Amino acid sequence: MFSGLMLTAWESASIVAVVAGVVGFFIVLRGSAFAAHALPNGAFAGAAGASLIGVDAIAGLAVFSILGALTIAALGRRARHDVATALVIVVMLGLGSLFLSMTTEYAPEIYSLLFGEVLGVSSSELIPIAVIGVVAIAAVFLVYRPLMLSSVMPDVAEARGVGSTRMEVIFLVVVALTTTMAVPVVGALLIFSLLISPAAAARSFTNRPFTAMGLSVLIALGTVWSAIALAYLSNLPIGFFVGSIGALTYAAGRGWAGRQRNRGSTPRLGAPGRSAARAQST
Amino acid sequence: MVAFLSPLIEPGFFSNLPVQTALVVGGVVAVVSGIVGTFTVMRGQSFAGHSLADIGTAGGSAAFLLGISPLFGFVAMNLMAAGVMEWIGIRRPRGRDLATGIVLGAALGLAALFLYLDSTASSTTGATINVLFGSIFTLPSSMVPVIAIFSVVAAGIVLAMYRPLILSSISSDLATAQGVRVRLVGIGYLAALAVAVSLSAVTIGAILSTALLIGPAATALRLTNRPGRAAAFAAIIGVLATWLGVLLAYDSYYWFPSTGGWPVSFFVVTLIFVIYLASQIRFRARSGVQSRSTATEAA
Numbered sequence: 001m002f003s004g005l006m007l008t009a010w011e012s013a014s015i016v017a018v019v020a021g022v023v024g025f026f027i028v029l030r031g032s033a034f035a036a037h038a039l040p041n042g043a044f045a046g047a048a049g050a051s052l053i054g055v056d057a058i059a060g061l062a063v064f065s066i067l068g069a070l071t072i073a074a075l076g077r078r079a080r081h082d083v084a085t086a087l088v089i090v091v092m093l094g095l096g097s098l099f100l101s102m103t104t105e106y107a108p109e110i111y112s113l114l115f116g117e118v119l120g121v122s123s124s125e126l127i128p129i130a131v132i133g134v135v136a137i138a139a140v141f142l143v144y145r146p147l148m149l150s151s152v153m154p155d156v157a158e159a160r161g162v163g164s165t166r167m168e169v170i171f172l173v174v175v176a177l178t179t180t181m182a183v184p185v186v187g188a189l190l191i192f193s194l195l196i197s198p199a200a201a202a203r204s205f206t207n208r209p210f211t212a213m214g215l216s217v218l219i220a221l222g223t224v225w226s227a228i229a230l231a232y233l234s235n236l237p238i239g240f241f242v243g244s245i246g247a248l249t250y251a252a253g254r255g256w257a258g259r260q261r262n263r264g265s266t267p268r269l270g271a272p273g274r275s276a277a278r279a280q281s282t
Numbered sequence: 283m284v285a286f287l288s289p290l291i292e293p294g295f296f297s298n299l300p301v302q303t304a305l306v307v308g309g310v311v312a313v314v315s316g317i318v319g320t321f322t323v324m325r326g327q328s329f330a331g332h333s334l335a336d337i338g339t340a341g342g343s344a345a346f347l348l349g350i351s352p353l354f355g356f357v358a359m360n361l362m363a364a365g366v367m368e369w370i371g372i373r374r375p376r377g378r379d380l381a382t383g384i385v386l387g388a389a390l391g392l393a394a395l396f397l398y399l400d401s402t403a404s405s406t407t408g409a410t411i412n413v414l415f416g417s418i419f420t421l422p423s424s425m426v427p428v429i430a431i432f433s434v435v436a437a438g439i440v441l442a443m444y445r446p447l448i449l450s451s452i453s454s455d456l457a458t459a460q461g462v463r464v465r466l467v468g469i470g471y472l473a474a475l476a477v478a479v480s481l482s483a484v485t486i487g488a489i490l491s492t493a494l495l496i497g498p499a500a501t502a503l504r505l506t507n508r509p510g511r512a513a514a515f516a517a518i519i520g521v522l523a524t525w526l527g528v529l530l531a532y533d534s535y536y537w538f539p540s541t542g543g544w545p546v547s548f549f550v551v552t553l554i555f556v557i558y559l560a561s562q563i564r565f566r567a568r569s570g571v572q573s574r575s576t577a578t579e580a581a
Contacts, residue, residue, distance in 0.1 A: 033383035034329040080326060082326055082328035082329055086332055087493075087497060087555060087558060089332065090489055090551050093489040093547075093551070097545045097548055192386070192390070196383040237394045238394075239391055239394030240391045240395035244388060244392075
């Protein structure tokens with residue numbers, strides 16, 4: 001379980017989990033779940049295109065996810081954000097179906113791009129995955145304060161000169177980078193679970209941003225590790241375990257938060273401005 | 283007229299049975315998607331609309347495993363998923379997307395399991411691709427009546443609560459003040475969305491399902507502010523894009539014989555996207571003219 005090929009699997013999945021935990025925290029905070037689903041899913045088309053012209057899959061993923069991020073941001077200025085995202089994902093998938101119709105790729109390989117093939121990661125791929133992951137996390141911490149402000153209180157951020165459009169572009173590019181490194185490992189469909197569920201669960205346990213981020217990373221690591229172990233022991237696809245463990249941790253988080261609220265003993269002390277942000281978005 | 287069109291339409295287009303089925307089914311699905319989609323865009327529920335197409339994959343692959351028609355698997359799974367989304371039910375738009383995301387994540391996990399079991403149970407690994415991408419050309423014509431019934435159900439739910447739905451989509455506070463039971467309307471609407479999306483995802487694939495639900499409706503809502511008219515525009519745009527896409531895909535078998543033609547979904551999606559962008563340019567040009575005229579007035 002911990003030798004050779006499996007060791008690479010553990011390493012790559014752990015890197016993905018750490019990045020997903022950090023980036024996921026902001027996705028949940030900003031409510032960008034749709035973009036977090038659309039970019040990996042659409043980037044899948046990029047991987048199909050890359051195999052068509054014989055380039056590395058990571059290059060295809062990077063090009064498509066970053067182009068997708070920029071297009072969502074550009075269209076989102078003039079239309080509702082969810083409409084822009086929906087249009088971008090279908091255009092990318094439409095291209096994907098065109099590329100797939102041209103390749104002679106076998107169905108199982110497409111399946112592994114969609115649902116992930118942790119064991120398919122070779123040790124030479126570890127370095128680009130790690131580098132992109134470090135860049136994504138560094139980008140998040142570089143713009144940490146303005147990003148936090150524009151996520152929680154967009155109006156105040158705007159007044160202080162933090163452009164919400166600019167933050168949106170930067171953030172979507174970070175999601176695109178996360179996509180690029182994560183799709184080869186956990187697949188286009190399941191990176192989404194890993195971005196959403198741990199962060200959403202962590203937010204039910206605490207309102208402090210740093211604690212929530214740390215908890216989100218820990219839950220993501222726990223999810224990935226137990227998913228690999230269970231998949232190894234049961235021979236079932238890893239995606240199934242990532243998806244169901246993610247949903248279970250979220251349910252646990254919600255249950256815990258509900259019980260706390262019913263007890264009424266702890267008033268929910270938020271990060272400053274949390275309640276204002278909540279009042280705003282209702 | 284026919285002679286004029288003949289260079290555009292390759293031989294045998296209208297006499298080909300799969301093409302006929304594709305035109306009929308595609309047209310019906312485009313109309314239903316246009317009507318339901320107008321409200322999806324107004325309510326800001328594009329993510330739910332798209333997710334249901336992916337979530338249904340889990341139901342579709344489970345049905346494949348059980349040996350029943352994927353359509354029933356899709357509908358059952360989607361109604362359940364819509365129920366869970368509503369039950370997690372967070373009222374804020376941001377929270378609503380999160381609830382959708384959690385359900386989507388769990389369902390994708392199930393889909394991974396069922397598709398894996400499908401491909402081990404039968405040696406045909408094509409199941410994955412079939413369920414995910416669907417193909418309008420491989421529909422058996424015996425499915426047409428079933429599709430018609432589900433279409434009537436989805437469009438019927440929307441039309442039955444037409445006025446309260448419009449009111450609650452524009453402003454839920456206003457609707458509540460008028461005595462509309464907003465939550466009930468929301469549940470009814472999600473059920474209609476679940477049926478409509480199942481229908482389109484099974485027949486024309488998950489990609490086209492979202493494209494037809496959101497694209498024409500978003501375009502129509504740019505052209506008019508009136509919901510009824512927008513729904514009609516959306517249905518027309520959807521039908522035209524689908525039919526033209528089917529025609530182009532059919533023709534492409536003759537243009538690119540080496541690759542066996544290009545997929546319908548590519549053509550339809552591209553057409554829808556181009557139409558959307560064109561409506562945006564028109565919109566921009568008009569608002570540009572307006573701002574110029576106000577500028578001259580000010581001067």
